[in-house]
Amino acid sequence: MKEVHVNLHNIRNCICGKCPSFPGKWREMAHADMPGLFCAHGKSKLEIEQIGCICGECAVQQEHGLAGMYYCVNGRAAG
Ligand code: SF4
Ligand code: SF4
Structure with missing residues (x-):
């Protein structure tokens, strides 16, 4: 198991944006609190269903x- 780094390659490959649990409002948020790549960034501050x-x-x-x-x-x- 390798540590996941925040880099362009991984950001592009992350498919969190297609996930049914991914809060749909993330695109509307100005402060980009929903970057995806949670395996590197860690928990979302938002509530996830x-x-x-x-x-x-x-x-x-x-x-x-x-x-x-x-x-x-x-x-x-x-x-
Ligand atoms: S959190 Fe990590 S493993 Fe899950 S879709 Fe995003 S990049 Fe892939
Ligand atoms: S880490 Fe969260 S947003 Fe990403 S694919 Fe898994 S459940 Fe969906």
């Missing part, structure tokens, strides 16, 4: 040998 997590389909997850879910709720992946 856990109605599915698609991290298992994500290239970042695969490239780093991760197996977790709901990083937006549980916090960053342990590196």
Whole structure:
């Protein structure tokens, strides 16, 4: 398992934006509190309704040998 760094490659590969649990209002927020890449950033400050997590389909997850879910709720992946 490798630590996930905040870099352009990982930001582009993150599919949190397609996740059903991802709060739809994030695009309206001026202060970008919903950056995705929660496996690197850690928990979201917003309340997440856990109605599915698609991290298992994500290239970042695969490239780093991760197996977790709901990083937006549980916090960053342990590196
Ligand atoms: S593993 Fe999950 S939190 Fe991490 S980049 Fe992929 S979709 Fe986003
Ligand atoms: S960490 Fe998982 S549940 Fe949270 S927004 Fe990303 S894909 Fe969805």
